[in-house]
Amino acid sequence: MDPAVRNLLLRILRKIPTGKLEETLTKWTHLSRTQQQSLNYSQSKWILHENIVYLCEENGLTMKHVSELDMIYCMENPTSATWRACQLTDAEDDASSVELISFKEQFKAHLSELIRNVSIKIKKHDDESIWIRIAWGDHFSKPNHLKPTYVVHYLQTPYVFICNLSSKNKLLLHQALVLATKHGSIKDANLSGRSFHAVRDLLMGHYNKTFPTSHSRPLKERNLSPTHPNIVKEHIEQAEKRQQLAREAFGEGTVPKLERATYTLETRFRGGSGIDTFIDSERPFKTVVTFESKSLLASLRHCVSSGMAESPVSPLLSSITQKGRNYFVITDKTNKGPDMTTQSFRSNV
Amino acid sequence: MDVRRSDVDSATTPTRQRQSWRNSVRTLNTTTRPLFYSGVLTAPRVSTVRRRSNAHQIDNDVDPNQMALLVKEKWELSRVTPMYNFRYTELKAYSKNLSAFLLEEKQQGTAAAVAGYDKVFAVTFSTISGVAKTKDDAETVFIQINSKPVFAAAGDAPKVVWSGWLTCVRAAPQYLQSLPPEFVCLPVFCSSGAQSLTFLVQSWFERTFDCSFGSLDLSPTDLQWLAAIWTSYHNERKIRSLKLKWTLPSEPPLDVTMAVDGQDAWDLWDSTHQQEDANDIYIEHVKRFLNCIETHFYRHFNIHLSAGVLKRVATEGASVHIDGKVKICPEYLPSTMELLTECAILRMPL
Incomplete structure (x- = not known):
């Protein structure tokens, strides 16, 4: 066996926990x-x-077979690196008629035309998604199978998810896609x-959403000894x-596991309390705010339901689920309308 | 702890504002010392005003090579009670004693894991002059532990495995004066290196100088002070961003980090801080500065940061964590160490 193949195989095996090894090998066939x-x-x-x-x-077995093992493991456990979501725009008329075989051929043909020495493997997952593994090389070097890029695309949707893509190859991949x-x-x-499923579910809206409702929910009867029934009723x-607001903004039950959200604020200073330097000037108070948690949406939902966050839920926060994004640049609207507090979202591409 | 809390709270009300330290610093210079607190040892109190040191002065005070030792590492903080019979003339003997103590412990197997059986420890004690700011402050003591092979070849450079220092910057004079003369007060102990070595060094000090070590946890107010003080040095040391990190007790916990642009942070500080005496910083200004930042955040996200705890403050040159971990740069050294000295004295067991 070629030492490079052996080396890759050992590295992949080390990555797979023993508990999952048997299952993965069975799938590999x-x-x-x-x-x-x-x-x-x-x-x-x-x-x-x-x-x-x-x-x-x-x-x-050769490199082709071994890289397939890597791909099978990654498809089952897509949590090893950061997944970035991309969106295809300006669909041509026949975009909706693209099917797997033509996509496969076209993608391989275009990418190998753009760059020599690239190894592409395409597989269809059970849930209709197409998984692409790309090992990049260049004119003088063989494809590097140790750091492959993974791309996931759902046909007939504009969504693409990419992980481990270097900026050098970004343009090539985008063009081929x-x-x-x-x-x-x-x-x-x-x-x-870090979780592919969370990123996908959030962007494609596959999670338990609660829709705003003006109907009050029926109160359950409780056997409490109230101090005053009206106060208790009001509290409940x-x-x-x-709770309802929290669910509307961040979903119900198990929510997609997102680790962070980042806001670059370039808005006027709103700290107040007699500080005039920033209030008078048009100059923004530049701040980068990062929210981090093991499960960001669950944390934010708890903040709202427990009262740490006041209602209404800030549109900046509910935009995470509504717009399916976790990176925002916020600026003040340039026209000085009567409503000075509104902010605009500017996407950073 | 309770004493401190209540004092912090009362500090925010303007009535007590100008009574405490500012006077003490000023009167010190004019040699008349008013009676300050009765029973100092039982009731040290937290300052409501601090004085910024002149940054140019710092550069000249401490030898640059020695300064490099202090700013290189991230230090874990502990507090130390005054040391009985500690003598600056005996540092060489202490080096030998501590080396021997470590060797003995190693033979019992405790420290072996750190250095390996074929290595020996060599300890050096030295003083760093210029860190102490008043004549009452004891000189800073720096301790370095090197490991070297028992049979060292000519080219083998000793490796630094642990370093630490004991310092005292502008300690409350009435506290120092209340101590019997045979005690040396170096209340802040900074260490960097293996925990097991820190523990051994501490136990050697405890045995030799009849003192005791304890953890030096900081309070959110201490972190607020440092955020303001460091920002106030923006003209001496440019800050690119002032990073503040809160942890909110949600389920799971939510970390919120605000990285405020350095110039904007300074402008805000400048407008919060009244210009009457640029070198005095009052607790009300500190609170207002942080309040403004929290309000700015609230107006965007409708979340009360006050529901959480300020856990970490950092600029490019320095960082401090509420668990008592600190990294400093030369410009911030005197002010930061002064605050830590005060914290250590406030947490002394009585």
Whole structure:
């Protein structure tokens, strides 16, 4: 076996937790059933990996097969790097008629035309998404399989999700995508996160949304000993209202797991309390605000329902779900209308 | 702790504003010392005003090579009670004693994990002059632990495995004067290196000088002070951004970081801070400065930052974490250490 292939195989194996190894190898199908049964998963990782490499050598597997293993693992566990969302724009008339085979051919043809020594692998996932693994090389070097770029696209939608893309190859990939999907251009959707599913669900709106409703929810009967029934009733009503607002803004139940949201504020100073320097001037008070949490939407929802955030929910925060973005540049509207407090969103592409 | 809290609260009300430290600093210069607090040891109180040091003066006070040692690392803070019979003339002996102590501990297996069995520790004690600002402050003591192989080859440079220093900057004079003369007060202990070594050094000090170490956690108010003080040095040391990090107790916890543009932060500070005496900083100004930033945030996001805790303040040159971790740059050193000295004295067990 080529040392490069062996090296890549070992690296991929090290990445996969032992608990998931058996399942991943079964999906891979390049080891026979008897070969798989000969593996002892309770052995130490090091011996187990050496045994797998031995079996692969026996089967004469090449770089093509090994990179497929990487792809299978990534498709099942797309949480290892930051995923950035992009949006295709200016669809041509026949954009909706693009199907898998023509996309595959077109994409491969365009990208290999733009750059030599590139290794492309395309697979369809069970949920109709197309997964593309690209190992980049250049005129003088072979494709580097250690740092592949992954691209996920849902046909007939404008959404593309990319991870591990260097700025050097960005233009090439964008061009190949635009041509293969029959669109005019592609732009950054200002949304990124470590979980592919969260980014996708947020952008494509696949999560439990609660829609605004003016109907009051029926109150449950409670066996409390109230100090004053009206006060208790009012408290319950307020709490329920906050809960409702929180759900409307950030979703219900399990929400997409987003890690952060960033706002570049270039707005006039609103700190007040007699500080005139910034109030009089048109100069913005420049601040970058970052929200971080293990699950940002769940945290924000809790902030609203617990009262740390006051109602109404700031449009800047609800825009995360409404616009499916987590990167914003906020400026004041330039025209001096009567409403001085409104802000405008300017996307940063 | 309770004493401190109540004082912080009362500090925000203007009635007590100009009574405490400002007077003390001024009267010190004119040699008349009014009676300050009765029973100083039982009731040290937190300052409501601090004096900025002149940045140019700092450069000349401390030897640049020694300054480099102080600003290189991120330090973990502890507080130390006054040390009995600590003598600056005995530093060489202390170096030997501590080396021997570490060797002994290593033979018992405690410190071996840090250096390995084939290494020995060499400790050096030295003083750093210029950090202390008044004649009552004891000189800063710097300790470095090197490890070197038992059979060192000619080219083997000793490796620094641990460093630490004890300092005292503008400690309350009435506190220092209340101590018996055989005690040396160096209340702030900064350490950087393996925890096990920190522990051993501390226990050596405790045995040798009959003192005791404790953790030096800071309060959000201390962090607010530092945010304001560091911003006030913008003309001496340009800040690109002033970073403030709050943690809100939501489920899961939410971290909010505001990185305010350095020039904007300074302009805001400048307009918050009345210009009557540029070198005095009052707690009301600090509170107002932070309040303005929090309000600016609230007007955009409708979230009360006051529901959370200010956990970290940082500029390019320095950072401080509420858990008692600090990194400093030369310009900020005197003011920061003065504040930490005060914190350490306030947290002394009585």
